[in-house]
Amino acid sequence: MDYERVFSDAIAQLKAEERYRTFANLERDARRFPLALWRPEGEEDRPREVTVWCSNDYLGMGVHPEVIEASVEAARAHGAGAGGTRNISGTHHPIVRLEAELADLHGKQAALAFTSGWISNLAGISTIASLLPNCLILSDALNHNSMIEGVRRAGCEKKVWRHNDVAHLEALLAAEPAARAKLVVFESLYSMDGDIAPIEAILDLCEKYGAMSYIDEVHAVGLYGPRGGGVSEREGLAHRIDVIEGTLAKGFGALGGYIAASAAVVDAVRSYAPQFIFTSTLPPSVAASAAAAVRHLKTSSAERERHQHMAWLTKHALRAAGIPVMDNPSHIVPVFVGDAQKCKAASKLLLERHAIYIQPINYPTVPTGTERLRITPGPAHSEAQVAELVEALVDVWKTVGLRFEEAKIIPLFRRAATAPAADCVYPEMKKAAE
Numbered sequence: 001m002d003y004e005r006v007f008s009d010a011i012a013q014l015k016a017e018e019r020y021r022t023f024a025n026l027e028r029d030a031r032r033f034p035l036a037l038w039r040p041e042g043e044e045d046r047p048r049e050v051t052v053w054c055s056n057d058y059l060g061m062g063v064h065p066e067v068i069e070a071s072v073e074a075a076r077a078h079g080a081g082a083g084g085t086r087n088i089s090g091t092h093h094p095i096v097r098l099e100a101e102l103a104d105l106h107g108k109q110a111a112l113a114f115t116s117g118w119i120s121n122l123a124g125i126s127t128i129a130s131l132l133p134n135c136l137i138l139s140d141a142l143n144h145n146s147m148i149e150g151v152r153r154a155g156c157e158k159k160v161w162r163h164n165d166v167a168h169l170e171a172l173l174a175a176e177p178a179a180r181a182k183l184v185v186f187e188s189l190y191s192m193d194g195d196i197a198p199i200e201a202i203l204d205l206c207e208k209y210g211a212m213s214y215i216d217e218v219h220a221v222g223l224y225g226p227r228g229g230g231v232s233e234r235e236g237l238a239h240r241i242d243v244i245e246g247t248l249a250k251g252f253g254a255l256g257g258y259i260a261a262s263a264a265v266v267d268a269v270r271s272y273a274p275q276f277i278f279t280s281t282l283p284p285s286v287a288a289s290a291a292a293a294v295r296h297l298k299t300s301s302a303e304r305e306r307h308q309h310m311a312w313l314t315k316h317a318l319r320a321a322g323i324p325v326m327d328n329p330s331h332i333v334p335v336f337v338g339d340a341q342k343c344k345a346a347s348k349l350l351l352e353r354h355a356i357y358i359q360p361i362n363y364p365t366v367p368t369g370t371e372r373l374r375i376t377p378g379p380a381h382s383e384a385q386v387a388e389l390v391e392a393l394v395d396v397w398k399t400v401g402l403r404f405e406e407a408k409i410i411p412l413f414r415r416a417a418t419a420p421a422a423d424c425v426y427p428e429m430k431k432a433a434e
Contacts, residue, residue, distance in 0.1 A: 018340035019362055024351065028053070030063040033138040033380050038357065051385055055377050058223055058331065059303040060380045061253030061293040071254075074288035082281035087317055094194075094287040101294045102258050105221075105229050106244045106357075110266035112256045113281055113287065117218050117247030118146040120257030123275035124245055125150030125214060131268055132181035135161040138172055138211070140164070140186040147216060163190075166201045182211035188231040191219040192331030192366050192374065199232055203240045214243040222251020223304060223331060226295035252297070254290035256282050282379055306379035307331060310386070314377040317390045322404035323397065326372070335374035335393070337402060343371040346396050354392035414429070 014020040026041040027047070034055060035147060059291040061067055074094055076146075083089035097114055102111035114120040125147060129135045137151050137158040151158050161169040167185070168396045176182060184206050189196050199215070206213045217230035225233030230250065232238040248256040259269060270276060297303065311331040318325050318335065326334040337343040347360040358373045366372065377386070397404060 003305060017363075018344060019364075022360075023046055024184070024359075025180045026050070026357065028052075028063070031070065033060050033371035034378060034385075035061045036357070038355075048355060050351065050357045051381075052087075052357045053377070053381075053389060054358045054373075055376060055378065056219075056250045057253045057266075058219075058251050058376060058378060059253065059297070060378050061222065061251065061297070064253065064293065064296065066296055067115060067253060067289045067292045070292035071285040071289035072204065075283075075285040078284035080283060080285070082283050084280055085278060086281050087277055090279065092281065092284050092287070094284040094291065095282060098282075098287045098291040098294070098387070099258070101291050102246075102260055105227060105294055105298065106233070106238050106246075106260040107229075108244065109263040111258050112266045112270055112276065113256055113259040113282055114276060115256055115282060117245070117249060117257030118277070119150075119275050120245055120247075120259055121146035121216060122153060123242060123273035124259045124269060125183070126153035127158070127269045127273040128212070128214070128243065129156045129183050131272065132183065132212075133404075135181040135183055135327040136176060138182060138184045140168060140320060142190050142193075143187060144191075144216060144218070147187075151185065164195065164197055165258060166198055167204060169202065169266045170205050170209075173205055173211060178210060182209065183214060184211045185214040185216075187218070187225075189215040189217075189220045189332075192334065194328030194330040194334060195324060196231055196329055199235060199237050199241075199304055200352065203237060207240070212242045213240070215241050216245050218245070218247040218257075219250060219330075219332075221246040221295070222297050222309065223298065224302070227296070227299075228304070229282075248290040248293075252290050252293040254293060255286050256290060294351065303379050307377070310377040310379060310381050313383065314381075314386050314389070316373060317386050318393065319405070320396050320407055321390050322407040323390070323393050324403065331376070333377060335373040335375060338369055340368070340371050342400050342402060343373065346373060346402065348398050349396045349399060350392055353394070356387075356389060356392050368401045 027037040029035050034052045036050055036052050039047045065154045082092055099111040099113055114123060129137050135156045137154060137156050139151050139158060139160050140163055141160050159172050160280045161172055186197050186202060188199060203213055216231060220230035222228040224231050229238055232241055243259055243261040245259050248254045314333050315325050324336045326336050337346060343360040343362060347358055350356040350358055358375060363373045364372045
């Protein structure tokens with residue numbers, strides 16, 4: 001067999017379908033985030049300054065001075081790595097503190113940290129469901145790949161309910177024996193469309209039909225709720241949820257994932273999940289930086305308020321220019337393209353002509369025909385950068401031949417006049433940059 005040809009053909013197929021992904025060589029500037037240096041292929045020695053508009057470090061906590069200092073201090077004190085798995089090397093103190101912060105954040109008895117949000121979903125869902133006798137998993141149709149893989153790994157019967165359709169969920173639950181173990185898995189905020197789940201209605205059904213509830217708050221922790229506990233905290237529902245899963249890599253700006261639940265559930269996952277047992281622990285520096293971010297956002301609302309303002313402003317500015325923003329109630333700003341080739345062309349043009357980095361979102365992340373640019377405004381973006389983004393997208397839309405919507409005339413920048421200083425959300429960063 002010609003092994004090399006098999007792999008070459010597989011890549012060629014992706015390219016033919018406009019699904020082949022390339023990654024920009026970027027260097028984040030911790031002092032001037034969201035600015036970065038882009039090193040084009042073949043011109044690595046001539047970097048260009050670009051503005052990043054698609055980072056999942058939603059609040060810029062990855063460059064917050066307290067978070068950076070916590071990481072540096074922990075690395076100096078404990079070294080670069082964790083020394084192996086927790087079963088072999090023990091549990092280092094920074095991760096103990098991190099898990100205590102996470103349990104407190106969600107009002108749960110315990111929490112367990114993993115190396116990523118993808119792994120925490122895979123381990124959490126599969127282990128919990130596999131331990132429940134004859135478990136039926138009911139999964140929202142738009143759940144993230146990590147949740148889908150967790151459902152598959154569990155080896156249980158599954159049923160998929162139409163996205164956010166509580167009537168369909170109830171019909172599926174009602175068809176099952178009352179005594180059967182059931183696990184309902186869903187997200188609070190769906191990151192590609194930006195819509196939010198009807199959490200209270202879903203929990204009502206879980207309680208009515210005796211099902212466990214498992215919510216993914218990955219794109220909401222840090223960003224919503226009075227202490228950053230996510231949409232479930234904002235709506236006063238966290239105490240009714242059996243398992244809350246989240247990430248440390250987005251709103252908290254670090255790395256890793258976690259589950260928070262009762263002590264018995266967490267201990268069972270810790271004891272049975274191979275994804276936990278056989279994986280090296282997060283390094284102390286990462287655990288310390290994540291804990292610092294969690295602690296900060298429990299008491300500081302400035303980042304959340306500025307973040308929501310910039311998302312609001314960006315949506316309104318784009319709509320006023322006729323750019324087709326997909327409507328939703330969250331901070332996600334998806335701009336509809338609907339064609340894989342044009343989506344990639346738009347992204348390329350934004351980077352090369354306008355020094356704006358927005359990665360194209362194509363299949364399999366979203367269905368074919370719904371390709372989009374996913375914009376994530378942050379608290380460190382400025383009103384001036386929003387204006388530059390709008391001007392650039394209008395130019396790209398005309399150049400690529402994309403469809404404009406009817407412009408919605410609204411008072412765009414009236415609210416911006418009372419917003420916090422736009423240059424930088426963290427005064428320490430601004431001073432360092434100067």
